[in-house]
């Protein structure tokens with residue numbers, strides 16, 4: 001971050017996490033089983049087109065959050081607790097610290113393309129899966145590397161040394177907006 005004032009310019013280190021949300025269509029009910037969407041395909045297309053492709057391409061994880069049915073909202077069953085989540089994240093962070101020991105890289109998200117090639121090697125079935133995703137979803141080179149970084153993190157959260165097909169499939173699913181949403 002660069003702050004410029006009349007007398008001097010100062011640079012501060014800065015890192016940020018962008019978290020953004022938007023409706024699936026102008027009326028907000030597209031894909032909602034409880035109410036019918038009233039939007040026409042051109043309206044949805046226009047709405048989705050407000051976000052530029054190059055911007056979307058730079059967002060690591062894109063996923064759909066469906067409406068929560070009332071019975072789930074009122075359910076007593078507890079999901080993963082914050083403590084469990086914290087322990088899983090810390091364990092994954094430790095795996096990454098060990099992986100990048102002695103280098104300036106600290107997390108999978110910061111891997112250069114060279115490091116991605118080094119640490120995100122896929123076996124034959126996973127390789128085929130990624131190839132299919134790149135072709136079918138039209139993934140850019142940037143998105144291809146993002147999928148691998150996210151898959152590496154999913155494998156780390158699973159305490160797995162190698163990235164398996166299920167890790168990769170989950171990462172590919174997080175590129176929801178790379179495919180056309182309105183078809």
Ligand SMILES: [Zn+2]
Nearest residue numbers: 025027037039
């Ligand atoms: Zn709609």
